[in-house]
Amino acid sequence: MNHKTMRQMWSETPGQLQLRHNPLFEPGDNDVLIKVAYTGICPWDVRAFTGKSSVAFPRVLGHETAGYVAAIGDQVKQLEIGQAVVADFIVKCGVCRACRRGRSNRCQYPTFQQYGGGYGDYIRIPQQNIYPLRPHTSLKAAAFMEPLACVWRGINMLDIQPGDVALVAGVGPIGLMHMQVARLFGARVIASDLVPARLEKARELGADWAIDPSQEDLPALVEEVSDGWGVDAAVVAVGSSRLVEQTLALLAPGGRLNIFAGIYPRDELQIDPNLIHYGEFVLTGSADSTPQDMRRALDLIESGQVDTESLISHLLPLEELGRGFELVQQTAGLKVMIEVNGD
Ligand SMILES: [Zn+2]
Ligand SMILES: [Zn+2]
CATH class of the missing domain: 3.90.180.10 (Medium-chain alcohol dehydrogenases, catalytic domain)
Known part of the structure; x- marks a missing residue:
């Protein structure tokens, strides 16, 4: 040999x-x-x-x-x-x-x-x-x-229950796996992304809604599909602090958010802690x-x-x-x- x-x-x-x-x-x-x-x-x-x-x-x-x-x-x-x-x-x-x-x-x-x-x-x-x-x-x-093992770990942080509305922000390969696993837990899933081909793929793989937030009103969609309640579980699969902030604002009372993607270069979050306090939000991360x-x-x-x-x-x-x-x-x-x- x-x-x-x-x-x-x-x-x-x-x-x-x-x-x-x-x-x-x-x-x-x-x-x-x-x-x-x-x-x-x-x-x-x-x-x-x-x-x-x-x-x-x-x-x-x-x-x-x-x-x-x-x-x-x-x-x-x-x-x-x-x-x-x-x-x-x-x-x-x-x-x-x-x-x-x-x-x-x-x-x-x-x-x-x-x-x-x-x-x-x-x-x-x-x-x-x-x-x-x-x-x-x-x-x-x-x-x-x-990569699916990392997704599995991330989804398990979110305590998804059947009937929940979940949001996957960013549906590249990782987000598309999050979306599929969230649906296995019984969630109805909103996929959001700026790339039309990715939204198309999300629809093909079972997204209940697929939306480009730069073209359409994502908060209005969340409002509509959750009867004004908000998103129960969210995954931010793109490394962006602004996206974390925007997603946090969509959470329902008791909502969970996983910062799945690392954020480089370092960029601090601007979050009103009262949102987390009164909303009883759970912010988590997962890695590897x-x-x-x-x-x-x-x-x-x-x-x-x-x-x-x-x-x-x-x-x-x-x-x-x-x-x-x-x-x-x-x-x-x-x-x-x-x-x-x-x-
Ligand atoms: Zn990898
Ligand atoms: Zn060890």
Whole structure:
């Protein structure tokens, strides 16, 4: 195995990509070597690539990966060569306070760098971070496990009850998943976005209302569909403090709002605390996911209860990763996915 090489698209410095041919990973006793089929591009990857996050360079990005088991370590008993799997790239320490408090998404000592990134032919991941797929699951659909796990976690913060009116502000790939999961909890969902194609997709995936707030009166719609009560649950899936403020103003008494997207550059909220006090609002955030969230997300994909595959607007070869990053930056389309080796 040592003589074989693999392609990896390295981010050398911010904004700079280089395709390198490196020796294939040797899996350790507890590791699984995965031949990468598909890896999605996450807005986080683009932020990291453009130097807007604190990640170190050089590195191979990509963390939304589905592929096939290519080799296993001696201690790996429950997986077989050729099996289709999805990988969770963040290995939690398992012993810190966050891990033991059921918040391993906030693990204080996670590791991820040494496993390779999804924008390469192979990754090497410890077995506890591997999720095997059922025989007929689409690998493209399953590559959404990680972002859907984050969505699942976020929706669970909102305590949605059947009959609630939920608002999803921003229906890119993430918002479109929020919308679908909120509907599974029985909410009627308003999707709002400025991009007509995204609103169209929201309607296709079951939005009860889809509206461009720059063209139509969103507060009036909320008033109408909730009999003047307001929005019971809201997700702000775009990094904008103004949008958080505007959405907060639409909440019903007891309304919940999740600030799902990170907001960069830093921008303070201007909120009248009396709104929260008298409205009994709950403001929350959510970030990343736990293995429990991952497992739930995969169940939703494999049961067909959440449609992820149709969120893919572009499927590009590994060589065109740079163009993929640009497309995501321009919000041109929905999910951009890299077909590293395909099925
Ligand atoms: Zn992601
Ligand atoms: Zn930990």
